[in-house]
Amino acid sequence: MMKKNQVTRRQFLTTASIGAMAIASRRIPAYGNVSRRAGKLAILGGEPVRKNKSWPEWPYWDDKVIDEVVKTTKSRIWCRIQSESGTVPTFEKKYAGLMGTRYCVATGSGTQALHTSVEALGIGAGEEVITSPYTDPGTIASILVSRALPVLADLDPESYQLDPDDVERRITENTRAIMPVHMMGQPCHMDRITAIAKKHNLKVIEDACQAHLSVYKGKKLGTIGDLGCFSFQSSKTITCGEGGGIIGNDENLMDKCYTVHNHGTSRRGRTEVIGPKYRMNEFEAAVLLGQLSGVQERFARRNANAAYLSARLKDCPGVQPQKLYEGTESGSFYLYAMTYRKEHFNDAERSTFLKALQAEGVSLSPYIRQGLHREPWIENVLGSSVYLKMFSAQRLKQYREEATCPNCDKVCQEMVMLWASGPLLGTQEDMDDVADAILKVYENREKLKAVK
Ligand SMILES: *Cc1c(COP(=O)(O)O)cnc(C)c1O
Numbered sequence: 001m002m003k004k005n006q007v008t009r010r011q012f013l014t015t016a017s018i019g020a021m022a023i024a025s026r027r028i029p030a031y032g033n034v035s036r037r038a039g040k041l042a043i044l045g046g047e048p049v050r051k052n053k054s055w056p057e058w059p060y061w062d063d064k065v066i067d068e069v070v071k072t073t074k075s076r077i078w079c080r081i082q083s084e085s086g087t088v089p090t091f092e093k094k095y096a097g098l099m100g101t102r103y104c105v106a107t108g109s110g111t112q113a114l115h116t117s118v119e120a121l122g123i124g125a126g127e128e129v130i131t132s133p134y135t136d137p138g139t140i141a142s143i144l145v146s147r148a149l150p151v152l153a154d155l156d157p158e159s160y161q162l163d164p165d166d167v168e169r170r171i172t173e174n175t176r177a178i179m180p181v182h183m184m185g186q187p188c189h190m191d192r193i194t195a196i197a198k199k200h201n202l203k204v205i206e207d208a209c210q211a212h213l214s215v216y217k218g219k220k221l222g223t224i225g226d227l228g229c230f231s232f233q234s235s236k237t238i239t240c241g242e243g244g245g246i247i248g249n250d251e252n253l254m255d256k257c258y259t260v261h262n263h264g265t266s267r268r269g270r271t272e273v274i275g276p277k278y279r280m281n282e283f284e285a286a287v288l289l290g291q292l293s294g295v296q297e298r299f300a301r302r303n304a305n306a307a308y309l310s311a312r313l314k315d316c317p318g319v320q321p322q323k324l325y326e327g328t329e330s331g332s333f334y335l336y337a338m339t340y341r342k343e344h345f346n347d348a349e350r351s352t353f354l355k356a357l358q359a360e361g362v363s364l365s366p367y368i369r370q371g372l373h374r375e376p377w378i379e380n381v382l383g384s385s386v387y388l389k390m391f392s393a394q395r396l397k398q399y400r401e402e403a404t405c406p407n408c409d410k411v412c413q414e415m416v417m418l419w420a421s422g423p424l425l426g427t428q429e430d431m432d433d434v435a436d437a438i439l440k441v442y443e444n445r446e447k448l449k450a451v452k
Contacts, residue, residue, distance in 0.1 A: 036432075037440035043359035043451055049440055050361030050433040058422030059239045060298070065290030072286040080106075080279050081262075087285035092245070094292060098213070099220050099228075101247040103254035106280035107261055110209035110231025113244035114142030114179070116278055117205045117227040120256040123148050123176045126390045130170055131179035131207070132162045133371035133408045138231070139181055139207050140372055144381060149391065151175070152373045154405040158323035160184065160337065160415065163407065164192035168200075170402070172395075177203040180225070184417070185237065185332030187216035189325050190224050197225075205229065210334040212238045213299045217327040222247050227257070232288060237302070237332045237421050238295060240287035243280055302333040302424040305431050309336060309418075312435035318344035318442050319416070333424050335367065337417040345441075348448035350416065353441060356451055360437035364416045371408035378403055 040046025072078065072087055080088035088106050096104040107113045123129060125147045131139055133152040140150040153166040160183045167178060178197050180188040197204045204225030208214070211221040212230060222228025230236075232243030248254045256273075259266040264275030310321045319338040324331070340350050348356075350366065357364055381387055382396050391399075418424070418434060441448070 036436045037443055041356055041359065041441065041444050041447055041451075042361070043356045044447060048359060048361040049437040053361070053430070053433070055423045055430065056425040059234050059241075060291065060422075060425075061287075062290075062294075064293055065287055068286040068290035069283060072282050078282050080282060080285075082282075087282045087289055088280050091280075091285040091288050091292075094289065095245055096247060098292070098295075099223060099247050101223050101228075102249045103247065103251070105246045105254060105257045105261055106285060107244040107246065107278045108280055108284075109138070109242050109278075110136075110207075110229060110233060110236075110244040111138030111141050112261070112276075112278040113229035113231070113246045114139065114205065114207060114209075115145050115276070116257050116261045117229055117246055118142055118146045118148065118177070119260045119274065120253060121177065121203050121205070121226065123203075126174060127176045128172060128174045129177045129179050129205075130167050130175060132181045132183070133373040133405045134160060134183060134368060134411060135181040135207065135372065136209065136231075137372065137375075138209070139179065140377070143179070144377070147386060147390065148176070149174075149387075149399070150179075150372075151399070152371070152403065152405060152408075155407045155411055156189070156323070157407040157410050158320070158339065159186070159189075159325060160322060160411050161186070161188040161325075162193070164189050164196060167193065168196050171196075171200050171202070174395075175200070175202060177205055179205045179207055181207040181209075182211035182214065182221050184322055184337045185211040185214050185221075185334040186322060186324055187211070187214060187221055187328050187331070190216055190221075191327070194224065209233075209244075210236065210332060212236070212332045213295070214331045215329040216325075218329070223249075226250070226253065232284070235334075235419070235421060237299070237334055238288065238291060239421075240284040240291070243284045243288065245280075298425055299330070299332065302420060303330050305424045305426065305428075306331070306333045306336050306420070308428060309431050309435060312431070313338070313438060316344075316439060316442050317341065318445070319438060333420045335417040336420045336424060337367070337415055339411075339414045340416045341414070344445075346445040346448055348445065348451070350414065352448055352451050354416065356441045356448060357437050360440060362434050362437040364418055366412075367415055367417050369412055371405050371412060373403045373405050373408065 042048040077086045092104040128149045130151045143150040156163045206225040206228040208222035209231035214221040260275040261278040263277040264273045265271045322337045
């Protein structure tokens, strides 16, 4: 068993990093079908690489999802507290099983899962949590609603993940936790983050909202820190429209999460602590239960397609797929992300490159255009009477001075991505379209000057 796993891991790393496997097994040369990339750019009047084709649609549903929703409707159990065998408690057991943890508490969103975790760990007024500026606003919202201070550390510009050195530099005497965000569903450098947390006696709340089923050094993301949080919002790779979940192994802490998310009322029926009402409803869990079958196959398909795409693009210096840390065994591939290097595209702006690709029938997007360190919340929150009471004037001044993240700015300017929940479930031909379109634009980079 052990041996088999190790081989799989090594094979995955080979495919992910150099793509040798994908090429050998599919007998496709790294540069693919040259004729499809010859000829005029579509944006200048040529034939597009891809036309009249659609991508796999997202969110995914099939008859199992419909059946579960109908069953829930007819059962009249529409709220989780009505039954221990309703869809929410059943989903919690199944999701914990899938993740290999002892417990799961389902919530109404990923933001709610994160906030419940912050609150359950007793983090609040006057305290600080270090996280990433390059993430969904829900990440910092979860800290702010507990009236703590989200401290934004800069990124490793090639992996788009938190830079552990910068995390360590930003620790103060009030820091209570690190909230690493596994962007695009790929792992942060968890060995280093865990070591820093241990050294400074900090909690780790994993924002695994994009990282369902991803594996780092034999462990699923979300199971490495004290608590792991997921989102089931409609764009994510497992979804019910809006939903979330917390996983963990510590019985007391997970019981506290339940209490917090249940307006402070415990499983024993006593109202005990501060807590909002964040319960998932039974219809959401019905959709999730219906979707769980087949989830591993879809996960494997996204990984295989991503490896294939990386292999096809490996000799193109103009696009550099997201750096994966050693120990990355698989990723959810919520997004397939690359750094666009304009110096290799005859200095064409990213927007020009994206326009040219769009004309070829392939849409990539820049994703997050500004890090959270550039949003107005900093002035509004730090200037509020509540924060002025909780933090010293000196701390708030220092916060403003240090709210720069140049690597995050660089990533916001250079990143291009294929939204992957649906598209990465496509066929190999779909992936060839993406690669051929990029390579066609690359080979015609001299002509991009003519694009308006
Ligand atoms: C989606 C997301 C969240 C928030 O989840 P919601 O379900 O939308 O509240 C938080 N962090 C990251 C990284 C996300 O992608």
